[in-house]
Amino acid sequence: MKVLIAENDPDLFAALENDIKELGHEIVSANNSKEAWEVIQKGEVRLVFIDRTMPEMDGIEICRKTRHEIQQEKSKNIYIILITGKDNKDDILEGLSAGVDDYLTKPIDFVELKVRLQNGERIIQLEDSCIELSSYDRLTNLLKRDKILELLDEEIHRGWRENRPTGVILADIDYFKKINDTYGHFAGDMVLAEVALRVKNSIRLYDKAGRYGGDEILFVLPNCGVDIVKLVGERLCRSVNEKKIKTESALLDVTITLGGTSSDISSQTSRDNLISACDKSLYLAKEQGRNRVVAADSTQIPVK
Incomplete structure (x- = not known):
């Protein structure tokens, strides 16, 4: 010390x-x-x-x-x-x-x-x-919303200083409301906790994952351009859907949909712009059938 x-x-x-x-x-x-x-x-x-x-x-x-x-x-x-x-x-x-x-x-x-x-x-x-x-959410053991946003800010600014991109992914559990309505909120909690565990085990040690909303997970990926973001997203998809999730009442096929982007170094993309770009990518991925990732540069995603 x-x-x-x-x-x-x-x-x-x-x-x-x-x-x-x-x-x-x-x-x-x-x-x-x-x-x-x-x-x-x-x-x-x-x-x-x-x-x-x-x-x-x-x-x-x-x-x-x-x-x-x-x-x-x-x-x-x-x-x-x-x-x-x-x-x-x-x-x-x-x-x-x-x-x-x-x-x-x-x-x-x-x-x-x-x-x-x-x-x-x-x-x-x-x-x-x-x-x-x-700093951690008790159910998922992921970072809380405030903490993951704080770390995203830090990583974006570090990227500016070191002239390297920051990758961001926003993931959503497919039909999570239906799981809660059909099997109960306890089963929903079990699904959310297991999904969190699987995706957390699928990222690098220095990548960060946080619970952004109810069933939304935000990932911060240092030094990752769009191509790498897409590969990471595909790996996260597989980590969830390759094996059924067991709850007390059922064995469930669970999938996630992801929207990803990467910071534009030349324009010093803000945190809010990156998350907005992820949101748009996530919307496009859901339109294309879910259980997939759509990733695009933060300046290239069409406004809906």
Whole structure:
């Protein structure tokens, strides 16, 4: 884990650096509050040791600024440990009120440093686990709608920077309403969960799949042009229809229909345009008989 040490006392900095490195962490250093704030803004670190008495903007003010200006924008927490004078109760209370997670008093004891650092790591890991769990749909174990859209945005922008396309597929379970009406919603849930499992096992490790709507699944495929998108879509079709899905009341033949597209690098296609293009492709695939994929460049799909 990268740990920021924001400390303007060179002797104390050297001692902290040595101790924290000994505990297996990579150090990012800041000798003043401006440097510390720049590192925090970049999101390079998850754990910060900062001195109360930093010049210009002290440690408590940096903590307050971090909580107000950065944490509201980022989902992942930054764990902040305030370094203060021995038994300075007012500093400790002010720091905790500003959002400091823990504190160390000078002179710093290595055992205490180790324990507080380990506590910080444990809390960060727990928070990350909670964030990870909250990102997934409980029935399908696919990413939730907000998360898959967030990842699609990130991948589109990465594609712009690296001059490569982003493939997108929107899939829909054929006659899903009829399955629910005929066999019940519990059977429908079993079908949806099994379809999600099959398609998730059919994509690359770095591809992403999320539950976009009731029975709609959105796929984000980095570095995939239209030809690859079509091949992926065909593989997803086969993964679902090659074997019947067992529910408590019936053994069902289930198929999916997919609409796919790929970003146009030259025009920096937006997320909404890509999804709209997928929607149009999906409509065309259904018109052609379902259980298939239609994929076209986002600029070449006719408006219905």
